Amino acid sequence: MIIIRISGGLGNQMFQYCLGRNLSLKNKVGLVFDTSNYSSEKNRFFGLNNFNINGKEMTENDIKSIKIPNITDKSILGRFKRKTFRLIEVFKPISQKKFIIESDYTFSPEVLSIKNDNIYLSGIWQSEKYFTDISDIIRKEFSLKNKLSDNAIIFSNEIENSESVSIHIRRGDYINNQKTSAFHGTCSLDYYKEATNLIEKKVKNPKYFIFSDDVEWVKNNLMLSHPAVYVSGNNLPDYEEMILMSKCKHNIIANSSFSWWSAWLNDNPQKIVIAPKKWFNSDTNTKDLILESWLTI
DSSP, rough: OOOEEEESHHHHHHHHHHHHHHHHHHHOOOEEEEEEGGHHHHHHHGGGGOOOOOOOOHHHHHHHHSSOOTTOOHHHHHHHSHHHHHHHHHHOOOOGGEEEEEOOOSSGOOOOGOOSEEEEEEEOOOHHHHHHHHGGHHHHHTBBOOOHHHHHHHHHHHHHHTEEEEEEOTTTTHOOOOHHHHHHHOOOHHHHHHHHHHHHHHHSSSSEEEEOOHHHHHHOOOSSSSOEEEOSSOOOOHHHHHHHHHHSSSEESSHHHHHHHHHHHOTTTTEEEOOOOOOOOOOOOOTTTOOSSSSEO
């Protein structure tokens, strides 16, 4: 089986799923999700099961199937982190490794060449290149299991019947968590001003649909010259908000995997996607993250 460690919010989970799904298809084996990370999480939860995904959550028997001698740590990732086992694994060719931990944010093509039917992968894997060859499958599997709620359908109709442009403003832990804030940073108001100016040069009579985890801040600070509808703040689950964002004809995204996916899932062939050029506060290499067809500011 392919075991993929699932962590983070919905957008990160989707990236992780895509690599796991691709490897499971290439190796013709099942896909298993290690969701143990969420047992200690207060604000995150496993959300992939709201989509038509292919895989199952990990059981004790799945853990036992990956045989690691002389390692007693109960956590499957913890086992890998034990020094002796790590030193043995690090010098193996990737084709022989049982445990693979992402080294950085750039695309590693050798991961896709793995020919092993028992692998554990840990990382974010934020690049379309990990699943380009199965993109049609991914689009189908990232459709919702259940129909949109009545409230979401109202927004969906309004989105479909206007020159809709989603704007995603991510704040939350990007502001409140010191460690997260230092690493990610936030998109500035100047970024959104430049993005909307660019949209208004290319799109006639745009209508903005606002998605944010801090709606009040946005209402008080984001000045728009065209009509705006606040979708967030109406008790919609995150997966419905993502799908509604993807239904917009154009997207202004934040430095967030959540809105990255909304833009990727947008099937409008004439879509304009505007993304921040600087995705992280650090000098982390993100050359494999932003699609060439997207505009960056």
